[in-house]
Amino acid sequence: MPSRPHGGILVNRVATSSRAERIRDEINELQKVSLDETSAVDLENIARGVYSPLQGFMVREDFESVLLNMRLANDVPWTIPIVLDVKRDELGEISEGDEIALTYKSPIATMEVEEIFGYDKKEMAERVLGTSSPEHPWVRKIMEMGDLMIGGRITLVNPLQSPYPEYTLWPHETRILFRERGWRYIVGFQTRNAPHMGHEAIQKTALAIADGLFINPVIGRKKAGDFRDDVILSAYKVLIENYFPRDTVALVILRYEMRYAGPREAVHHAIMRKNYGCTHFIVGRDHAGIGDFYPPYAAQEIFKQFPDLGITPLFFREFFYCKKCIGMVNEKTCPHSEDDRIRISGTMVRKSLEEGKMPPAEVMRPEVARAIISFGDPFVR
Known part of the structure; x- marks a missing residue:
């Protein structure tokens, strides 16, 4: 039989059709954060269970535990941070406890903002990649990230179009x-x-x-x-x-x-x-x-x-x-x-x-x- 999902539960954060309709009616009223392609794809992988047991972008406790211990805060093995970074000037009036819209060309999901936190880019690169050399392509990507991260559960409303x-x-x-x-x-x-x-x-x-x-x-x-x-x-x-x-x-x-x-x-x-x-x-x-x-x-x-x-x-x-x-x-x-x-x-x-x-x-x-x-x-x- 197929393996049990990682962490024991196959996550599904895709809104049902009736719920998606209700959210679409309200989503334009929410404060928005724009995603790049990498984050948009990560979001759908969270929602569809590819990244089970994650239900959203990581909060500080999970992020730091992954960097230091290669495990989530609940001790489930996990090695790569799945995070949503933002620049300070993009944050606007968003604060912890808000529900926001996440957009990639158009609104694709909502997010319950559980935590907004800072982090050390050099430490992240050295812990995850084993190097902070700019010759490594993902080091360059990390160094271009925003200074803050937003953690919290997501709900996918408008799935991305598959190229294949x-x-x-x-x-x-x-x-x-x-x-x-x-x-x-x-x-x-x-x-x-x-x-x-x-x-x-x-x-x-x-x-x-x-x-x-x-x-x-x-x-x-x-x-x-x-x-x-x-x-x-x-x-x-x-x-x-x-x-x-x-x-x-x-x-x-x-x-x-x-x-x-x-x-x-x-x-x-x-x-x-x-x-x-x-x-x-x-x-x-x-x-x-x-x-x-x-x-x-x-x-x-x-x-x-x-x-x-x-x-x-x-x-x-x-x-x-x-x-x-x-x-x-x-x-x-x-x-x-x-x-x-x-x-x-x-x-x-x-x-x-x-x-x-x-x-x-x-x-x-x-x-x-x-x-x-x-x-x-x-x-x-």
Whole structure:
């Protein structure tokens, strides 16, 4: 059966249709706070249960507990602050106890303002990211945040429009899907890349001990050089149709902005997939990392600190093609020398695809490569 939601309850902060109508009639009379895309997506993930047990943006007690202890104030494991920042001049006359409207282009939600508090940006960056270097993209994001945070429960009134509705399911829906398919053990796979043979090897190795594979690509703002969202989905559709047995894979998007927080974010990724219903979660090399900010397997080591996480991490070493083994293997399964190994270089794969060339078949399925090349320019610029 699908896993229990994180914290025990699958949160639903989406207004019923009748309540939403009443709120819409009154929402224009409320004081307003404008959200950027990141906060708007976080808000919907709260409302839909992806971030269970959160029912709103964090108050000070939870925020500080996450920074210091990687747990909410009630001791439930949690590693990434989910917060709403504001600039002082944007706060206006808003005070604790008010009900306000949260807008993204237009009003999308209401919020019960429980607490307004200050925080230390440098400390937040160093605790969450392990660095305050401006070379880290999320450090720059933190330093540009407002000086205050607003914490409190939210109610989603006008859901965001999904860019890919055919690939959109929320946790209450995936849990129904898993039950309908009879999946008891479900492995979650996080990705922000088009699939190469190393990814496929990891997925199929995990699927060999499970009933179903939940491929959950991150959709949203990415850094330059990452694969475009539509390219990732097209590539996976081709891979699943040609190389996986029918009804063993669910391909569902996750709207979310990567923090590139390495180990802490790996745990956060596992929690989100637990809420979708996954019982297991794949953690690979340099999971959620960027540049040289984190050791290659730091994201696997951190799980030792969370024996009560409620989802089983599956740790994989890097896969490569071995000419003598004649297949995809890793250091645990291949005894041969480096001379016999074809390593998968993301840089090399991107360069080939950017030039419209097919990567070697040992590195990427030809059908997948052709699907990517068909886009002309498959990368974020």
